Amino acid sequence: MPKRILMTAQLDVIHKSLAKMTALISKSLNNMIIALKEQDLLLADEVIEGDEQIDAMELKIEKDCILILARHQPIASDLRDVTSVFRVISDLERIGDQCADICEYIKLISQEEYVKPLVDIPQMAIECEKMINMAIRSFISKDLELAKEVLMMDNTIDDYFENIREELIEIMSKKPETVRQCTYLILIVKYLEKIADHATNISGWLIYNITGTH
Amino acid sequence: MAWGIKLRKTLIRSTIISLSILVIISGIFSYIRIKNTLIAETYADIEESLDGYIYMLENDTQSDLKQSCIDFGIYTGTRLTIIDAETGEVLGDSYNDIEAMDNHLYREEVSAAIRTGEGSSLRYSKTEKVDFVYYAKPLLYNGRQLVIRASTPLYTVKETYNSITSSMIIAILLSAVIAFFISYRYNRKVIQPIESITEFARSISKGDFGKSVYISSYDEVTKLSKALNKLSKSLKKSFDKVSTKNAQLEAILQSLSQGILVCDIEGKVQYTNDMFLNILKTETPLVNKNIYHNVFDENIYAILEELKNIKEDKLIIKSNVHFSDDTFRNYSGCFIKDKFDVKKGILLVVDDVTNIQKLERMRSVFVSNVTHELKTPITCISGYAQTLLNGALEDKENAARFINIINDESERLNLLIDDILTLSGLESTKVHVFEGKVDLTKTAQDVIELIKQKYPDKKDVNFNLEYDKNESYVMSGDSNKLKQVLINLVDNSAKHTESGSITIGLNKNENNLNLSVADTGIGIEKVHHSRIFERFYRVDKHRSRETGGTGLGLSIVKHIVLLHNGKISIDSEPGKGTRIDISFPI
Numbered sequence: 196m197p198k199r200i201l202m203t204a205q206l207d208v209i210h211k212s213l214a215k216m217t218a219l220i221s222k223s224l225n226n227m228i229i230a231l232k233e234q235d236l237l238l239a240d241e242v243i244e245g246d247e248q249i250d251a252m253e254l255k256i257e258k259d260c261i262l263i264l265a266r267h268q269p270i271a272s273d274l275r276d277v278t279s280v281f282r283v284i285s286d287l288e289r290i291g292d293q294c295a296d297i298c299e300y301i302k303l304i305s306q307e308e309y310v311k312p313l314v315d316i317p318q319m320a321i322e323c324e325k326m327i328n329m330a331i332r333s334f335i336s337k338d339l340e341l342a343k344e345v346l347m348m349d350n351t352i353d354d355y356f357e358n359i360r361e362e363l364i365e366i367m368s369k370k371p372e373t374v375r376q377c378t379y380l381i382l383i384v385k386y387l388e389k390i391a392d393h394a395t396n397i398s399g400w401l402i403y404n405i406t407g408t409h
Numbered sequence: 410m411a412w413g414i415k416l417r418k419t420l421i422r423s424t425i426i427s428l429s430i431l432v433i434i435s436g437i438f439s440y441i442r443i444k445n446t447l448i449a450e451t452y453a454d455i456e457e458s459l460d461g462y463i464y465m466l467e468n469d470t471q472s473d474l475k476q477s478c479i480d481f482g483i484y485t486g487t488r489l490t491i492i493d494a495e496t497g498e499v500l501g502d503s504y505n506d507i508e509a510m511d512n513h514l515y516r517e518e519v520s521a522a523i524r525t526g527e528g529s530s531l532r533y534s535k536t537e538k539v540d541f542v543y544y545a546k547p548l549l550y551n552g553r554q555l556v557i558r559a560s561t562p563l564y565t566v567k568e569t570y571n572s573i574t575s576s577m578i579i580a581i582l583l584s585a586v587i588a589f590f591i592s593y594r595y596n597r598k599v600i601q602p603i604e605s606i607t608e609f610a611r612s613i614s615k616g617d618f619g620k621s622v623y624i625s626s627y628d629e630v631t632k633l634s635k636a637l638n639k640l641s642k643s644l645k646k647s648f649d650k651v652s653t654k655n656a657q658l659e660a661i662l663q664s665l666s667q668g669i670l671v672c673d674i675e676g677k678v679q680y681t682n683d684m685f686l687n688i689l690k691t692e693t694p695l696v697n698k699n700i701y702h703n704v705f706d707e708n709i710y711a712i713l714e715e716l717k718n719i720k721e722d723k724l725i726i727k728s729n730v731h732f733s734d735d736t737f738r739n740y741s742g743c744f745i746k747d748k749f750d751v752k753k754g755i756l757l758v759v760d761d762v763t764n765i766q767k768l769e770r771m772r773s774v775f776v777s778n779v780t781h782e783l784k785t786p787i788t789c790i791s792g793y794a795q796t797l798l799n800g801a802l803e804d805k806e807n808a809a810r811f812i813n814i815i816n817d818e819s820e821r822l823n824l825l826i827d828d829i830l831t832l833s834g835l836e837s838t839k840v841h842v843f844e845g846k847v848d849l850t851k852t853a854q855d856v857i858e859l860i861k862q863k864y865p866d867k868k869d870v871n872f873n874l875e876y877d878k879n880e881s882y883v884m885s886g887d888s889n890k891l892k893q894v895l896i897n898l899v900d901n902s903a904k905h906t907e908s909g910s911i912t913i914g915l916n917k918n919e920n921n922l923n924l925s926v927a928d929t930g931i932g933i934e935k936v937h938h939s940r941i942f943e944r945f946y947r948v949d950k951h952r953s954r955e956t957g958g959t960g961l962g963l964s965i966v967k968h969i970v971l972l973h974n975g976k977i978s979i980d981s982e983p984g985k986g987t988r989i990d991i992s993f994p995i
Binding site: 210211214215217218219221222224225226228229232312314317320321324328331332335336 | 676701702703705706707709710731732733734735934935936937
């Protein structure tokens with residue numbers, strides 16, 4: 196079936212683009228974490244500008260997917276593959292946006308000393324980064340076990356979120372002058388939590404891709 | 410082997426066929442020859458009998474034709490027939506009853522005899538089921554035109570035919586036996602050697618070099634086996650060479666501190682060393698997988714993309730890439746080309762430069778810290794000195810205060826320079842075995858006295874020394890330096906403890922002598938623990954300068970402990986106190 200071989204090759208190209216998009220997001224997350232830790236304005240700006248590249252990547256992959264649908268009319272698992280790529284890139288794009296948003300907040304508090312040394316927030320962000328990597332790896336290599344691991348990791352992120360939120364609320368109630376910064380930090384943590392949710396979604400798409408059920 | 414059997418079968422078959430054809434052809438030829446000779450002889454025989462009978466009839470015209478025919482026929486053993494040349498009626502026959510015989514006028518030999526005076530033919534007799542030769546001659550007998558015919562069955566020819574056929578069958582059977590024999594010999598001499606050579610060649614292709622095959626057969630086969638043995642040996646030699654080289658290369662690549670990856674332009678990984686996986690923090694081996702599917706690293710992708718788009722040789726470098734876990738990496742990539750300048754793949758090298766980067770940072774931080782730390786007292790001194798010069802000298806009360814401050818600050822400056830010198834002295838000293846013996850119990854007691862004198866106002870702090878009185882805590886070391894360790898630690902504790910206790914603990918086990926200084930002071934947050942021993946690192950920047958620290962105390966402690974081959978660790982919690990543990994090997 197030469198037609199299907201051609202389509203498989205094109206799906207491969209899409210997977211490659213997906214990897215590139217993930218790498219870009221990984222880089223954004225990475226720079227975002229450093230910017231947060233070191234209060235680096237320039238790096239935060241870099242992340243915000245880098246979001247355009249991610250958006251362009253999303254459009255490119257979307258176009259490729261539509262071309263496959265139009266040219267090859269894939270069926271069954273191939274169809275699920277293409278449609279789940281659609282969903283995954285929109286999740287990835289959202290992650291990119293959230294990274295940029297976090298960087299906006301980092302910029303807002305970059306000139307002041309943190310209320311406490313940041314340990315848990317960067318750690319949580321690193322975990323998020325790991326989750327996204329694992330989710331995409333599981334998606335591309337169709338590794339169901341890895342996808343389930345990602346779903347499990349979401350609980351850890353939720354724990355992080357709760358702990359950090361409570362801690363920040365406590366700091367706020369003790370030192371009212373830190374309310375502004377703490378609020379921003381809580382927003383950042385909330386964004387991180389959303390990023391982890393998107394990673395979970397991606398793994399969900401893989402499970403749909405393989406099993407056909409949600 | 411299949412083809413061996415096939416070859417043998419073909420051999421047998423063709424031998425049998427060719428031998429059989431030979432036998433059949435020679436059989437046919439000899440049969441025809443013998444048959445012709447026999448027929449010619451028979452003709453001569455019956456002609457003789459016929460001539461004899463005709464002669465007898467010519468001389469004796471009175472005898473009964475019918476009877477004489479029978480008599481003469483029996484006498485010569487030849488069948489004689491007398492036929493009326495005009496009517497074709499049979500007048501006498503030596504063999505058959507004439508009444509039963511039909512008209513013989515149109516028999517080939519009879520009509521030929523009437524026309525030409527002589528006739529002969531060879532016919533198959535249906536009644537006798539055998540070939541008959543006939544010979545006929547005309548005779549004028551008592552005015553009657555007769556034809557006398559002699560004939561004899563060719564039994565001898567048939568017998569010859571049968572015997573030749575049977576001997577031919579025997580010959581064919583014999584040829585089969587010969588064919589088997591030849592094929593057996595051929596098998597032993599040619600096929601079996603070829604088969605074992607084939608097996609040998611197959612084992613070589615499977616990578617089992619260095620074996621030999623010994624064949625004694627025809628020259629050609631022996632030559633082939635010798636050539637193959639030579640091939641096998643030289644293959645083994647070069648393979649050994651290659652595998653040794655490979656092992657060397659693998660060892661070199663694995664021992665490198667850089668991560669190495671070899672992949673094709675599409676990202677399919679051909680080789681990685683363990684360091685590569687280590688640096689990239691991937692557990693799964695990447696060989697034979699696609700890098701795009703397993704590692705999401707923008708830097709690697711960027712290098713691959715860039716290499717894809719350029720024609721010329723170029724090393725693409727991305728240096729000092731900062732990662733969120735505070736590591737730094739250098740990436741570089743280039744093409745791998747063979748000697749014909751054909752691109753064979755891509756070589757990626759990843760180097761973890763975190764330590765270099767850290768040192769670089771520490772150095773610049775150190776320089777800026779030193780400048781800052783030196784600058785502060787100097788600014789202070791010069792400020793007060795200028796104030797004094799500008800007239801404050803007259804104001805006795807303030808002048809004394811200012812001069813005191815100048816004195817304090819220059820004292821601090823002195824301390825700072827001393828510490829820096831101590832530290833750089835320690836850094837340039839190598840670990841060695843100390844000759845002198847130090848009694849830590851005594852040193853600890855001295856230090857406690859010293860600190861108590863230094864802080865006379867710390868009445869609420871209990872200084873304790875805990876140790877087992879039956880043990881001796883003597884170690885080899887530099888007594889001044891070890892004393893410095895204790896002074897710095899206890900002094901730090903005293904500075905940060907308003908009330909409570911400071912305890913120096915000594916204990917000993919088989920391998921180590923342990924020294925600890927614990928206080929119940931303000932404690933240190935966990936984030937600082939890893940950096941507390943760095944030079945000029947201050948937990949609380951404002952507070953510690955007030956208490957007169959240089960920021961080098963713990964760094965000096967760490968260096969002295971390392972100089973004594975010891976280990977140092979910190980355990981602290983804000984509000985609960987700090988405990989420093991040092992252990993020296995005995």
